[in-house]
Amino acid sequence: MGPFALDGITSILVHLAIGFGFGFVLERAGFGDSRRLAAQFYLRDMTVLKVMFTAIVTAMVLVHFAWAIGWVDLSRVFVNPTYLASGVVGGLIMGVGFIVGGYCPGTSLVAAATLKLDGVFFVLGVTLGVFVFGEVVPSFWDFFQNAGAMGRFTLADWLGIPTVLVTFLVGCMAVFMFWGAERLEAVFGDAPREETTETPDATTEVAR
Amino acid sequence: MTTLPRASWNPYVAGFALGLVLTASFVIAGHGLGASGAVGRVVAAGVDAVAPAQVDTNPYLAPMAGGDTNPFDHWITWMVLGAIAGGLVSGLTAGRMKVETFRGARITPQQRWMFALIGGTIMGFGARLARGCTSGQALSGGAMLSVGSWAFMFSVFIGGYALAYFVRRLWND
Amino acid sequence: MRAPWKFLAAAALIGTTMAMTLVGDPTLDDRLAWQHDQLEETLVSRDVHVHPGELLELMHDDLVRLRIVDVRDESDFNLFHLADAERVDCDALQSTWGHDLVDDAIVVITGNDEARAESAWRMLRARGVRNVYVLAGGLNRWVELFSEPEPQPHEPTASVASAAAALLLPVQTESCLSEEPFAWGLSAALGDRHPASLPDAHRLEPLDYQDKVKRTVKAPKLSGGCG
Numbered sequence: 001m002g003p004f005a006l007d008g009i010t011s012i013l014v015h016l017a018i019g020f021g022f023g024f025v026l027e028r029a030g031f032g033d034s035r036r037l038a039a040q041f042y043l044r045d046m047t048v049l050k051v052m053f054t055a056i057v058t059a060m061v062l063v064h065f066a067w068a069i070g071w072v073d074l075s076r077v078f079v080n081p082t083y084l085a086s087g088v089v090g091g092l093i094m095g096v097g098f099i100v101g102g103y104c105p106g107t108s109l110v111a112a113a114t115l116k117l118d119g120v121f122f123v124l125g126v127t128l129g130v131f132v133f134g135e136v137v138p139s140f141w142d143f144f145q146n147a148g149a150m151g152r153f154t155l156a157d158w159l160g161i162p163t164v165l166v167t168f169l170v171g172c173m174a175v176f177m178f179w180g181a182e183r184l185e186a187v188f189g190d191a192p193r194e195e196t197t198e199t200p201d202a203t204t205e206v207a208r
Numbered sequence: 209m210t211t212l213p214r215a216s217w218n219p220y221v222a223g224f225a226l227g228l229v230l231t232a233s234f235v236i237a238g239h240g241l242g243a244s245g246a247v248g249r250v251v252a253a254g255v256d257a258v259a260p261a262q263v264d265t266n267p268y269l270a271p272m273a274g275g276d277t278n279p280f281d282h283w284i285t286w287m288v289l290g291a292i293a294g295g296l297v298s299g300l301t302a303g304r305m306k307v308e309t310f311r312g313a314r315i316t317p318q319q320r321w322m323f324a325l326i327g328g329t330i331m332g333f334g335a336r337l338a339r340g341c342t343s344g345q346a347l348s349g350g351a352m353l354s355v356g357s358w359a360f361m362f363s364v365f366i367g368g369y370a371l372a373y374f375v376r377r378l379w380n381d
Numbered sequence: 382m383r384a385p386w387k388f389l390a391a392a393a394l395i396g397t398t399m400a401m402t403l404v405g406d407p408t409l410d411d412r413l414a415w416q417h418d419q420l421e422e423t424l425v426s427r428d429v430h431v432h433p434g435e436l437l438e439l440m441h442d443d444l445v446r447l448r449i450v451d452v453r454d455e456s457d458f459n460l461f462h463l464a465d466a467e468r469v470d471c472d473a474l475q476s477t478w479g480h481d482l483v484d485d486a487i488v489v490i491t492g493n494d495e496a497r498a499e500s501a502w503r504m505l506r507a508r509g510v511r512n513v514y515v516l517a518g519g520l521n522r523w524v525e526l527f528s529e530p531e532p533q534p535h536e537p538t539a540s541v542a543s544a545a546a547a548l549l550l551p552v553q554t555e556s557c558l559s560e561e562p563f564a565w566g567l568s569a570a571l572g573d574r575h576p577a578s579l580p581d582a583h584r585l586e587p588l589d590y591q592d593k594v595k596r597t598v599k600a601p602k603l604s605g606g607c608g
Contacts, residue, residue, distance in 0.1 A: 001415060003238030006283075014237055015283045019290020021229040022241050022343070026291070027298035029222035030215025034310045034324070038379040041372040045212060050219035051226060052346060058227020059351035061397055063234045068401055070415035071235070075509020078239035080340060080349035082356030087345070090338025091360040095367020097334055099375055101327015102310070105335055106243035106343040108328065109288065110295030115307045117317070118324040125328020126244065130251045132329070133336040137268045144337070151484070154353040162406040166353055168398035175391045178220075220390070 002072045023110050032111045034102025034118055041099050043188040046181035057174045064167050084148025101125060216302050230347055237283065240348020244335040246288035248272065249279040268336075312379040323378055409475050412507040420503050429502065430517035432590035433526050436489055439594065440464065441582045446486045450474075452501045453492055453520070457563040459570045461524065463491065464579035471497075471557035474504050487512050487594055494519040497560040514594060521564040527584055528565075528577040 006014055029051050030036050039045035066072040098104055103111060103122045111119025137144055155170075156163040217225070233240055252273035256263045263269045273279040299305045311320035335341040338360050340349065346364065349357025413420075423429055439447050440463070449466040451458055458468045469478050482488070488510060492498035498515045505513045516523065567575065 001419075002235040004236060006237055011237075011283060012286050015286035016290040016293075018229060018233045018237070018241070019287035019292075020294035020297075021232070021290075022226070022287070023291030023294025023296075024298045025217075025222055025225045025229060025294075027295045027304070028216040028302070029219060029226070030212075030217075032295060032299060032304065033212065033215075035312070035379065036212050036215070038312075039212065041368045042376070042380065047215065047219045051223040052342065052350075054220050054223025055226035055230055055347055056350040057394060058224050059230035059234065059240075059347070060353065061394065061401075062227070062231040063351060065397065065401060066235055068404065068407055070407070070411065073412075073416070073509075075511070076238050077234050077352065078348075079352045080345055080354045080357050082354055082359075083339060084356060084359060087338050087356045087360040088363045090334045090336075091345075091363025092367035093334030094331055094338060094341065095334075095364045095369070096371050097327045097329075097331030098364065099327075099368045099371050100378070101324050101331055102379075103324070103328070104243075104331060104342045105247060106241070106291065106341065109243060109292050110299075111310075113292045113295035114299030114304050117307065117309045118311065118320050121321045121324035122328035122331075123247075125325040125330075126247050126332035126335070127251060127328075128325075129329035129332020129334075130244070130247050130336050131255070131332075133333045134248075134251055134255065134266060134268050137336075138266060141267055148356075150355070153355050155355055155358065156353060158355050162402070163353065164398070164401040164404070164406055168395070168402045170353070171394045171398040175394065178387075178391070220387070 001070065002066070003076055022106070023113065026107055026110045027114065031107040032114050032116060032119070034107075034111065034116075034122075037104075037107060038099060038102045039189075043184045045189055046185050049181050050178060053174045053177055057171060060167055060170060064163060068164065079152045079154060082148070082150040082153040083144075084150065086144050086147060088148075097129075216298075226347070227351075230351060233348075234351070239283075240344060240351065241287065242284045242340070242344040242348070243288055243291065244332065244341040245282075245284045245344065247332065248336060249282060249285065252279045312377065313381045314377050320378075323375075409504065409507055413503060416507055420506060424499055424502070427517070428593060429514045430495070431489055431514045431593050432517050432588070433523045434585050434588035434590045435592055435594060436516055436523075437527075437580060437582070437585055439487060439489070440579060445596070446483055448482070448486050448488045450478075450488055450490045450501065451492075452490060452497050452557075453560075453563070457493060459572055460563060460567055461520070461565070461571060461575050462573050462578065463520070463523075464573045466491065466573065469501075471501065471504075474501050475508075479505065479508065479510055482510065485512070487514070487596075489514045489516055491516040491523075492519045492560050493521050493563045494561040496558045500558045512595060519561075521561065524565045524577050526588075527580040528575070 026032070030047060031051070036045055036047055040048035063072060063077070064074075067074045094104070101108075101122050103119060105123075105126050108119050108122040108126065112123050113119075154163065154166070156166045159166065215222070230240055249272055252263065252269045255269060256273040256279070264274045271277075296305075309317040309320050311317060315323075331341070338345055340346075340357075340360070342364070345357045346361040350361055407415075436449075439445050440449075447465075449463050451462050451466040451468045452471060452474070453462075453468070455468065458466075462468070479488075488505065490498040490501045490505075490513065492501075495515060495518070498519060502513055502515050571578075573579075
């Protein structure tokens with residue numbers, strides 16, 4: 001029954017492999033390109049939403065299905081503890097950082113790995129931002145640690161309904177959001193042009 | 209309006225693949241993905257090298273690098289190294305390894321670098337405040353149905369959409 | 382339909398989650414069954430049976446968040462129980478108890494002996510409480526070890542009473558086993574005012590035991606996910 005207590009070289013190899021899959025898929029999804037990430041916020045390209053929600057829903061269904069048949073001990077799987085105040089404020093700040101900088105930490109690593117200079121600068125920025133946070137957070141430590149702190153608290157706990165019912169509701173919501181995303185792309189977006197590998201230059205200069 | 213080049217994979221396919229990676233992480237290792245945490249550890253190591261006493265008294269840095277704790281002795285170090293390798297291999301095999309600067313048509317590369325730096329700084333601060341970023345909180349916490357993660361996810365989208373109009377010159381033609 | 386595979390994927394998603402909803406969340410009995418072998422292995426190896434000395438150490442340690450859960454009958458509890466122990470019904474352990482547990486809390490279950498405490502331990506483990514232990518030898522042994530003067534072994538009146546009561550009670554589910562009666566006679570029901578409810582730390586000196594309790598809980602990764 002998963003998950004497993006990993007340590008030593010096994011842990012290193014497992015996490016390298018998972019990380020590799022993570023970075024590889026992000027790049028294949030086109031997330032090494034800040035313009036695509038930013039386009040989400042102008043409704044022109046809903047790839048971010050589609051990829052994120054498909055990933056969430058896929059993992060949600062598979063993990064909880066495995067739990068329902070006794071293959072995974074869910075109590076041993078990490079569930080991000082809920083800190084409502086710092087989570088919401090941090091999320092809003094991150095949204096700002098996302099649209100100004102064009103990446104999030106994971107995608108910026110992928111961009112930097114493929115030699116995108118804006119990705120490199122973004123990573124440097126993240127490092128700086130994290131440093132500033134570390135220096136400054138003691139001054140609002142109580143807020144950070146305690147405001148809206150609810151521990152391990154799932155949607156099922158909050159709504160008082162079975163976890164599997166939550167997966168159904170989230171699944172329905174996701175399908176609705178995918179449908180909505182397609183509609184928005186049809187209205188605001190442009191059909192992506194075909195790119196051949198012989199002309200990579202066209203991607204960075206504006207062809208007007 | 210400049211259109212984006214087509215991505216290698218259909219977004220739903222990519223999302224499904226990402227979901228499989230995420231699932232593997234949960235059922236094998238018992239936790240989800242992560243990225244900004246590794247940056248946190250790099251920062252902790254850096255501060256530790258220069259001012260170790262400060263690390264020991266800082267409640268945020270101390271658990272990572274206080275005393276003789278090795279900040280890199282954590283799974284996220286390996287995951288991030290793997291992610292960099294994965295991104296690199298994908299970019300290499302798809303012909304996307306190229307020194308370039310992605311930007312909107314109306315700004316120069318140098319301006320883009322400045323905004324990337326600024327945006328990254330804001331993002332770094334926000335990510336640590338939220339205890340995670342899109343991979344750790346939104347994807348991982350979202351799949352595990354954490355209330356805080358879903359609230360976080362909606363906040364990120366709200367923050368981005370709210371500011372989008374004001375920075376449209378960075379991205380739009 | 383323009384993209385039949387999208388429709389099929391959406392249908393698969395809705396269909397799978399609907400089927401899962403109809404089956405429902407796994408029950409505690411399901412989880413006990415799935416984890417049966419692991420749980421029994423742990424119990425047999427006695428990895429989670431805490432010596433009274435170690436429990437006493439924990440009780441004296443201010444830094445530890447200790448929760449002593451007493452699963453005995455109310456009459457036994459009123460007669461004698463440990464300082465700061467909380468009496469909890471087996472039913473509550475199956476469902477509601479423990480929602481306010483902090484991540485680094487150490488839970489020690491005490492019974493008169495071990496049988497019922499082990500049942501309770503299985504339930505809490507199946508429910509996902511990680512840092513939970515059983516008092517080795519139960520309170521019968523605790524009182525023997527820490528009280529002075531030696532109390533008299535108790536006459537069967539209590540066991541007659543509890544046997545009679547057992548006839549009246551509904552058949553106990555296998556989740557909550559019955560157990561040995563409390564072995565010691567006390568002149569009055571002192572609850573937690575008995576000296577052995579919180580023996581002095583110096584009582585630890587002659588004792589020799591293995592530490593079983595994990596003091597720093599690894600599980601709540603402060604930096605899980607992107608952290």
